[in-house]
Amino acid sequence: MDKQNRKAIIAGNWKMNKTATEAAALIDELIPAVKDATCEVVICVPFTDLTTAVAKCKGTNIHVGAENVHFEKSGAFTGEISADMLVDLGVEYVVIGHSERRQYFAETDKTVNKRSRAALAAGLKPIICVGESLTQREQGVTEELVRMQTKIALNGVTAEELKNVVIAYEPIWAIGTGKTATAEQAQEVCAAIRKVVGELYGEEAAKGLTVQYGGSMNPKNAEELLSKPDVDGGLIGGASLKAEQFAVIVDAATKG
Numbered sequence: 119m120d121k122q123n124r125k126a127i128i129a130g131n132w133k134m135n136k137t138a139t140e141a142a143a144l145i146d147e148l149i150p151a152v153k154d155a156t157c158e159v160v161i162c163v164p165f166t167d168l169t170t171a172v173a174k175c176k177g178t179n180i181h182v183g184a185e186n187v188h189f190e191k192s193g194a195f196t197g198e199i200s201a202d203m204l205v206d207l208g209v210e211y212v213v214i215g216h217s218e219r220r221q222y223f224a225e226t227d228k229t230v231n232k233r234s235r236a237a238l239a240a241g242l243k244p245i246i247c248v249g250e251s252l253t254q255r256e257q258g259v260t261e262e263l264v265r266m267q268t269k270i271a272l273n274g275v276t277a278e279e280l281k282n283v284v285i286a287y288e289p290i291w292a293i294g295t296g297k298t299a300t301a302e303q304a305q306e307v308c309a310a311i312r313k314v315v316g317e318l319y320g321e322e323a324a325k326g327l328t329v330q331y332g333g334s335m336n337p338k339n340a341e342e343l344l345s346k347p348d349v350d351g352g353l354i355g356g357a358s359l360k361a362e363q364f365a366v367i368v369d370a371a372t373k374g
């Protein structure tokens with residue numbers, strides 16, 4: 119089956135949570151809890167936690183990601199962090215275009231594209247987030263919107279670079295709300311994402327793409343969501359802040 123050919127990735131997105139001291143404590147709990155995972159385990163943490171996270175996760179099966187990256191290489195961009203800075207720290211992944219960044223920090227499809235390209239050029243693996251609002255779902259434009267977000271995000275990304283891309287389908291109405299998309303809804307949109315990637319890069323490339331679901335994924339619903347043929351992993355917010363909950367989700371991906 120196609121699913122076996124791609125990497126299942128369970129990634130935590132800690133958002134603006136955990137000081138470096140708190141991060142160290144959580145990672146100490148996570149390391150034994152996920153050590154037998156057969157999927158890829160990633161924690162995407164605030165910039166200030168990255169040094170601690172990289173040091174703690176060295177020699178373990180936990181990979182470290184950032185939550186954003188700037189698109190310019192360097193220069194007068196006060197407060198921003200470049201892809202080279204992340205690579206130099208030992209960071210491997212980066213979340214790009216999360217709906218919270220689109221909503222609160224004026225992120226657009228165009229800047230998502232620029233950040234993704236900068237990340238890929240530096241050797242980072244972007245986790246590119248796409249997803250619709252409740253109004254957009256009710257208006258019946260989910261698929262069109264997600265297709266458009268995906269196409270623009272990948273504009274100028276080469277087939278070789280695509281191998282390092284992860285796409286996360288995160289319906290905005292399911293984030294932090296406790297309202298999860300049904301497994302069928304998640305499957306439908308993850309499949310649509312794979313389809314548009316297939317149109318752009320060919321079927322083989324699409325078959326190899328990891329597509330995650332994110333939005334109130336938790337120990338109770340993870341197994342069903344991850345059992346769907348086009349749902350290859352999860353991007354987890356709230357439940358990634360509790361080692362035992364995150365570990366259950368990692369375990370569910372191992373089974374899925």
Ligand code: 13P
Nearest residue numbers: 131293294333334355356
């Ligand atoms: P929750 O799991 O808290 O709903 O957050 C999902 C998310 O936004 C992950 O990026």
